[in-house]
Amino acid sequence: MTTVAEVIESPVQLRIAPARHNQFAVWRRRGLRLASVVAAVALWQLLTVNDVRLWLRFDTLPTVTEVASALTSRLGTPDYWLDLGQSLIRILTGFGLAAVVGVVTGIMLGRSAVFADVFGPLAELARPIPAIAMVPVAILLFPTDEAGIVFITFLAAYFPIMVSVRHAVRALPTIWEDSVRTLGGGRTDVLGRVVLPGILPGLFGGLSVGMGVAWICVISAEMISGRLGVGYRTWQAYTVLNYPDVFVGIITIGVLGFGTAAAVELIGRHATRWLPRGEENAR
Structure with a gap:
């Protein structure tokens, strides 16, 4: 048999779960954005330090x-x-x-x-x-x-x-x-x-x-x-x-x-x- 406490607690849990999920999604997006910037900077450093010269001349650019x-x-x-x-x-x-x-x-x-x-x-x-x-x-x-x-x-x-x-x-x-x-x-x-x-x-x-x-x-x-x-x-x-x-x-x-x-x-x-x-x- 369902108790009164379970009936009261259930809607609260339903509200908390979506809130936690949304907060996780927000931080995941922020982390992804930061990671994309870090990856771009790392690639810039890698190409310029190694004087890569394919079609583009990265050897002429300053390093990070x-x-x-x-x-x-x-x-x-x-x-x-x-x-x-x-x-x-x-x-x-x-x-x-x-x-x-x-x-x-x-x-x-x-x-x-x-x-x-x-x-x-x-x-x-x-x-x-x-x-x-x-x-x-x-x-x-x-x-x-x-x-x-x-x-x-x-x-x-x-x-x-x-x-x-x-x-x-x-x-x-x-x-x-x-x-x-x-x-x-x-x-x-x-x-x-x-x-x-x-x-x-x-x-x-x-x-x-x-x-x-x-x-x-x-x-x-x-x-x-x-x-x-x-x-x-x-x-x-x-x-x-x-x-x-x-x-x-x-x-x-x-x-x-x-x-x-x-x-x-x-x-x-x-x-x-x-x-x-x-x-x-x-x-």
Whole structure:
């Protein structure tokens, strides 16, 4: 005969078992990701130490130990942190402006036919032009190189954000707006209760893409016309054939890009937890 204690304990055990399984799955995925990075670094060291030269010339690349030594040296210099801070200021300024302007114009393009007719053709003509191709224009247009680099970063991030928001607005079910208006809501209510919450998934998708493109362009702009920054310092190392420092710059760029993109994704997950399977995706 089943006792009362067994009846009470059974549902608890059923809840604990899936939780333990999910936690194990999370740590297993993290371990797999870490192992893939370690394996790639080990392969790099193996190929460069042994001067492997097949179709690719690994004998010309610095080894992992050489790059690690250069990174340790660079971490102890103020120039490294000054360059890192300068690049972060540029990316956050340009990306922040792009996020604000991209959201506003994306919503207006999706909801205003007049604005779409006036601004839409100009945006579509400018969108295929690579932001880095606008460096000569930025040099001529802005009084300082700093403003020009921020402008290039802004352009790089703006179009992915604007397009994502525009498509998200146009994809909203009209019944949502009709329901708000039926209950007496005005334009402000529609914007706050329908449009802004409804575009969040598409918005953060555009922000994630925009951040990646912005890093590509800010580093390229620093290499071309910068005076400080990770891109500038990486190019300077290349001009004097200091290849370990070149890889220090490449690794720094990768870490910065990964960190900022992860921050955008984390904010997006918290902002869209109301979506179905939000908690599962957050793992």
